[in-house]
Amino acid sequence: MRVLVTGATGFLGRSLIAALRRRGDEVVALSRDIAAARQSLPDGVTAATWSRAGDYVAHADALVNLAGESVGGRWTAAKMHAIRESRMQATRALTDAIVAAPKKPRVLVSTSAIGVYGETFEETDESAPAGRDFLAQVCVDWEAEADRAVRTGVRVAKLRVGLVLGRGGVLERLLPLFRAGLGGPIGSGRQWWSWVHVDDVVAAYCAALDDARFEGPVNVVAPNPVTQREFARTLGEVVRRPAVLPTPAFALRVALGDGAGPILTGQRVVPRRALALGFQFVHPVLREALEHAISRTSATDEVRDRE
Numbered sequence: 001m002r003v004l005v006t007g008a009t010g011f012l013g014r015s016l017i018a019a020l021r022r023r024g025d026e027v028v029a030l031s032r033d034i035a036a037a038r039q040s041l042p043d044g045v046t047a048a049t050w051s052r053a054g055d056y057v058a059h060a061d062a063l064v065n066l067a068g069e070s071v072g073g074r075w076t077a078a079k080m081h082a083i084r085e086s087r088m089q090a091t092r093a094l095t096d097a098i099v100a101a102p103k104k105p106r107v108l109v110s111t112s113a114i115g116v117y118g119e120t121f122e123e124t125d126e127s128a129p130a131g132r133d134f135l136a137q138v139c140v141d142w143e144a145e146a147d148r149a150v151r152t153g154v155r156v157a158k159l160r161v162g163l164v165l166g167r168g169g170v171l172e173r174l175l176p177l178f179r180a181g182l183g184g185p186i187g188s189g190r191q192w193w194s195w196v197h198v199d200d201v202v203a204a205y206c207a208a209l210d211d212a213r214f215e216g217p218v219n220v221v222a223p224n225p226v227t228q229r230e231f232a233r234t235l236g237e238v239v240r241r242p243a244v245l246p247t248p249a250f251a252l253r254v255a256l257g258d259g260a261g262p263i264l265t266g267q268r269v270v271p272r273r274a275l276a277l278g279f280q281f282v283h284p285v286l287r288e289a290l291e292h293a294i295s296r297t298s299a300t301d302e303v304r305d306r307e
Contacts, residue, residue: 001025001026001061001062001209002025002026002027002028002059002060002061002062003020003025003026003027003028003060003061003062003063003064003209004028004029004030004056004057004060004062004063004064004105005017005020005027005028005029005030005063005064005066006029006030006063006064006065006066006067006090006094007065007066007067007068007090007111008027008029008030008031008037008041008045008066009029009031009036009037009040009041010066010168011164011166011167011168011169011198012111012161012164012168012169012198012201012202013029013066014040015166015198015199015201015202016064016066016202016205016206017029017041017042017045018042019202019203019206020206021042021044021045023206026046027044027045027046028045028046028047028048028056028060029041029045029046029047029048030048030049030050030053030056030067031047031048031049031050032049032050034047034048034049050093053093053094053097054097054100054101057094057097057098057101057105058097058101058102058103059103060105061105061106062105062106062107062108062109062209063094063098063105063107063108063109064109064205064209065090065091065094065108065109065110065111065146066111067086067087067090067091068083068086068087068090068111068142069082069083069086069087071083071115071135071259071262072173072259073256073259074255074256074257074259075256075257075258075259076257079259080134080258083135083138084138084141087138087141087142087145088141088142088145091110091142091145091146092145092148094108094110094149095108095145095146095148095149098148098149098152098154099148099149099152104152104153104154105154106154106155107154107155107156107157107208107209107212108146108149108154108155108156108157109157109159109205109208109209109214110142110143110146110156110157110158110159111158111159111161112139112142112143112146112158112159112160112161112217113135113139113160113161113162114160114161114162114194114219114221114267114269115131115135115136115138115139115262115267116130116131116135116136116139116140116143116160117129117130117131117136117267117269118130118131118132118133118136118265118267119131119133119191119265119266119267120192120266120267120268120269121192121268122268123268123269123270124267124268124269124270125219125269125270125272125273126160126216126217126218126219126272126273133261133265134258134261135261135262139160143158143217146158155212155215156215156216157208157214157215157216157218158216158217158218159204159208159218159220160217160218160219160220160221160269161196161201161220161221162193162194162195162196162219162220162221162222162225162267162269163193163194163195163196163221164195164196164197164198164201165195165196165197165198165283165289165290165293166197166198166199166293166296167198167293167296169198171290171293171294174235175239175294178232178235178236178239178241178243179239179241180241181241181242181245182245183232183235183236183241183243183245184232184236184243184244184245184246184247185228185229185232185243185246185247186228186232186246186247186249186252186263186264187228187247187248187249187252187263187264188249188264189227189228189229189232189246190227190228190229191227191228191264191265191266192225192226192227192228192266192267192268192269193225193226193227193228193231193266194219194221194222194225194266194267194268194269194270195221195222195225195226195231195286195289196220196221196222196281196283197222197281197282197283197289197292197293198293199282199283199292200220200222200281200282200283201220203279203282204218204220204274204279207277207279211277213277214277217273218273218274218277219269219270219271219272219273219274220271220274221269221270221271222271222281222283222284222285222286222289223270223271223275223281223284224284224285224286225267225268225269225270226286228266230286231286234286234287234290235290237287238287238290238291238294239294249264252264
């Protein structure tokens with residue numbers, strides 16, 4: 001299969017491309033910085049500029065859209081604009097290319113996020129309505145851009161991804177604090193964190209590429225969400241450090257502004273459609289998922305130190 005990937009140099013993109021190459025797919029990575037992409041991408045992956053997106057879309061069997069500004073950090077007006085527009089522009093460019101292509105790809109697997117639901121405390125599946133906060137509305141518009149491809153006859157799977165555990169993402173920020181014994185509950189600790197191991201995310205993307213039943217919204221989260229307090233306690237136990245120092249909500253709001261919202265609120269999301277389609281999670285239990293993700297991170301760091 002010839003797969004065109006956006007956002008290929010990010011945390012999730014690198015993991016997905018490695019998996020696609022292992023299974024023998026031909027991969028083309030769209031990037032705005034070709035030189036940087038060629039340095040970070042593995043051998044055998046073609047790096048292409050966005051200006052040639054139309055040419056590559058016309059020859060692709062499948063598209064995977066991962067592009068988007070990180071939501072981490074302080075939310076200034078400029079940051080919020082970048083969060084929104086990076087997603088809109090990348091998805092719009094792909095769907096424009098699909099509309100114009102004489103030969104359509106079979107599938108567009110477009111990333112979304114469980115932030116689409118806003119804050120939830122009850123079990124939430126794909127049938128739940130969208131929230132009304134900033135990230136929820138970004139996700140709604142992001143998915144609407146992807147749905148333009150549906151009208152051309154292309155299958156569109158919108159993967160609503162949760163909190164990803166792996167080398168990068170949230171663990172990259174939390175591990176130094178917890179290893180120093182400075183971790184603990186954030187805010188009330190009662191907010192729900194719907195997490196998922198990066199290997200299961202990659203497997204879900206591969207399933208969505210291959211299985212025509214993956215269509216429309218699909219939650220990509222482990223079946224067992226936990227409260228943030230439980231997440232902190234488990235992470236502390238895994239790294240064998242106390243996890244009792246709370247981070248007050250007001251301190252996060254001072255540091256991050258509106259960017260504190262996604263951390264202080266949460267979603268109790270379940271992967272109802274994925275399970276109904278027979279998808280099997282390799283890492284369904286938080287403790288084991290954290291142990292696996294952290295051991296992989298530590299091994300990678302040791303290799304870097306020796307280089």
